[in-house]
Amino acid sequence: MNAGLLDNITWHTLSGPQSHWSVGGDTARRYAPGFSPIVGFADLQRPDFAALAPHCASGEPLYCAGWSGPAPAGWRIEAESTMHQMVWDGPAPPPADADDPPEPALPPGTERLGAAHVPRMLALVGLTQPGPFGPRTVELGAYYGCLDGERLRAMAGERMGAGGFREISGVCTHPDDRGHGLAHRLMARLLRQQLARGEQPFLHVMHDNRAASHVYERLGFRLRREVVVRVLSRVGA
Structure with a gap:
């Protein structure tokens, strides 16, 4: 690439x-x-x-x-x-049903998100401010979310992509649900799918969001440049 x-x-x-x-x-x-x-x-x-x-x-x-x-x-x-531009530099995460995965299986309520979920997605984006997001952004790639009834607990999806590179974006967790690794596990699903397609995952994170940067580094991303x-x-x- x-x-x-x-x-x-x-x-x-x-x-x-x-x-x-x-x-x-x-x-x-x-x-x-x-x-x-x-x-x-x-x-x-x-x-x-x-x-x-x-x-x-x-x-x-x-x-x-x-x-x-x-x-x-x-x-x-x-x-x-x-913001920091980070690229994937690790092995593929094991499947959620592996014998001894490093993370628990995807939590109950995990769904592929679509047009019907947009109001809840926009509400979570408004609360957590993960970056620019619109009502049609969900059309740009696969988005997954963890739902508890009508409440969206966490989500992660795909946005930009060209030349074999594919961005993970819209990663956010409701403040009441942080600390359970929900977004981490949703990202792992996206990473497995992108790597299976032969794509190079990348993402962007604001430079002062060190907590998120550390999570991404532990997942397998490395800093490419500051933009x-x-x-x-x-x-x-």
Whole structure:
């Protein structure tokens, strides 16, 4: 696999395998409204904001990774931080029904999530803030969740992907259910499926979320690089 794709994985995703879920042109694209509000540029050193503008509503918060230049006229930087890009560097997790797995089997209530679960997914995302997420994000890959009746206890899923790389995303656990390894076990299921397809798993985690980074390291991920991430919006009509 060409690891260089990860340097601008958003663009390679939006202009490649997930182009049918994005809008834009040859130099700038974003996920279509309803998906995660993420934008990508073919050239992160010279991002084409003029090409992006027609596809963005005024004041709409948009996430962009890897771009650190000054905001052009008509745009405003709302927030800036950094995140760690981590890639899988371990053996495949054993199946949940292995004779002696390092983690217990998937908990009762584990289901593949779909459109019917979106209100509960959005409620959990609003509570835990794992990153940009929209009502159609669940269409981007496999999402699994642990349900207790109508309550979603934890979830994990797939978002971006290109060139054999596949992102694990939307990993979050309800505050009342932390400490039971729910998201960890959901991630293990995703990892087994991705590795069985010959894909290279990767993920992103905010640099100050050291607890999550340590969990991912114990799972088998390693730090690849630190990336600038910004929230920006278009100003005016």
